[in-house]
Amino acid sequence: MKGVLYRDVHESQWNQLLQLQANVRDYVGVIGLTVVVDEAEGYAYLRSRPDLEDEDGPAIPRLIPRRALSFHVSLLLALLRKKLIEFDASGGDTKLVLTREQIVEMMRVFLPEGSNEVRLVDQIDSHIGKVVELGFLRRIKDTDGHYEVRRIIKAFVDGQWLAEFDQRLAEYAVELRGDDHEET
Structure with missing residues (x-):
């Protein structure tokens, strides 16, 4: 759940993710996240679900922090x-x-x-x-x-x-x- 999962670096975890993708989506959806899988490029990561935010800010606390870049x-x-x-x-x-x-x-x-x-x-x-x-x-x-x-x-x-x-x-x-x- 931390960082990016790469096909070329984490081969066994990548294969497990592909097999269990629906289960993973359901699991992380409960805590306000969505899994993004790009099979063509070979990476996957978690992202906060944008539909859970309202005009006053996030409806639930953000689990994935935003970073201000210089x-x-x-x-x-x-x-x-x-x-x-x-x-x-x-x-x-x-x-x-x-x-x-x-x-x-x-x-x-x-x-x-x-x-x-x-x-x-x-x-x-x-x-x-x-x-x-x-x-x-x-x-x-x-x-x-x-x-x-x-x-x-x-x-x-x-x-x-x-x-x-x-x-x-x-x-x-x-x-x-x-x-x-x-x-x-």
Whole structure:
């Protein structure tokens, strides 16, 4: 009940879940959860049932906490999701593997330039660590700085999330330009 169940990591539990899917849905439904199974991508997770929330908030206490993400972590998630879209469009392998350097270069474009390159890379490393902790990236063992982008990112960073994030980025850019170019 904690975290994501992956077909390639938890093979026996995955097979049990598929066999007992209806029973699991009934069981977790009693406590206000629903099980999401994506057989094509090979993952499953629990989510709070949205139909149990009313306009004043959740009708029952949330068992799965919501996490507020920092701007930089949200940015990294959006960049990784877009990279996964490009990767899937090109066909080929099923696992997107990025190096630490590739991730740093993706993020560098969006961060202010400074004189301290080491500090900037350290900050990006901390953002990568948070995304690993959230389960959207996985460090590949026996490699130096290689990460697999986990497909679960598709369930959480969907088109609506990306559109909302793009809107917030545009508002942020207007706000920054407004401070620099106020001439009225």
